[in-house]
Amino acid sequence: MQATQDNSAIAHLRAATRSDHEQVDGAYGHFALATAEGYRDFLTAHARILPLAERLIDPAALVAGWQGRTEALRADLAAMDGETPPELDFALPPGEAARWGALYVIEGSRLGGAVLAKLVPEGLPAAYLGARHGPGAWRDLLARLDAAVGDDLAAAEQGAKAMFGAYLEAARR
Template identity: 55%
Template structure:
């Protein structure tokens, strides 16, 4: 198995938890959509900031500013991000999750209510960029120790998103403020 295949297989349960947590938001409803964006704003900026300090990661377009713009259009300031730190080997897993969420966002963008801002969810990869990113992960994450570190980084990133969405360990998904 490649590093990406091991990342995908090893973190499938974590991915399912985050999908379930964020899947409960009605993106056509202004209030729910705002809560969805606030939850993302508690996670994404922390992940992007942590990855920015890691040498050797491929450059990817940041989405924090798009998220801040969407929240501003809804009249909401950016919330403080949750704490998050990642080491160089684990950062590859964080990158996998953060850029995978970009793909998920494209699928969700069509569910955003008419008239609501959707720049954050509409931010796509360039043509072929996802495949290039996966190839970069496979080329950089070599050996069982590196794969284990990347898996730990991916799990930490999924856990951050779950916490931002109000998922408590062993409690299942809950939505903040509800």
Template identity: 50%
Template sequence: MSLRADLRGATADDHNRLDAVFGQYDLADAAAYRRFLRAHARALQPVETAIAGSAATHAWQPRVPLIAADLAALGEPMPEAMTIDPPGAARLWGMRYVVEGSRLGGAMLARQVGAGLPAAYLGAQHGKGEWRGFLEALEGAGDAGGAEWRAEAGGGAQAAFALFAASAAQEATDGPR
């Protein structure tokens, strides 16, 4: 079985739960959209910081600058980043799988963003062949790493989903601004 299939299977429930949480935000409403972006920004920052200092950067294009620009356009500063323990290589590839995969869902969500609201973050889609190239690099890393490495990658993907869920919960606790 491919590593992609393993990761998809290991995170299916996490993915569905997170989709339900973030699906509650009305992206056409500026205040709700700001909360959505803050929740994403808090979780995305530590993951992208870890990716930037790793070997998991094959054709990687960070999105933190895009979400920061969207928030700034809405008059909102970047929220404080959540913290994570430095992930090992396999966990990091699993985390990157989640954030790269989120670009695919972002295409659908970008259509829900209200007229006149910035959408650089959600609109940042993969270029031609980038998703396939990432998956090939992921599979290559998984093949080289073996079964234990692949299991660790699954743990990293689950940790990324948990990080985004925790950030969404924090945003819900902080309440509307």
């Protein structure tokens, strides 16, 4: 069924992944961002999945002008004498709608990053958490997602749930 304004793909994804989102927030909430060690561990967890996710989703093919965060993440981690960890074994469900669902998750994490950046002590690198959306970019991305997903809500949900699951696994390692 085609997503309507009252039943948009965004509303569907928010409702369908609410518990996934809460689990990921809880897992990453255990990192002590106020300490250099805790913050480095947080960045290491993200480095287990974000670079691979950005390659698999290929967001630049979905959203013109999209800017990734892999290099900022790696630079912050290196500045803290952290090592880039091995990536998780993760396979994105097939199809463009699944890619959009996964993109919803990784780009939504930018919003949370803006809040978390305030917890990082001054003097520590924060390019990754500071990589925010430009004015109107988040709303534009959501509108594009709604249009692109259309009636393939199940595939978008699978992509989003897979991405949340990968973030959760990365936090637990």
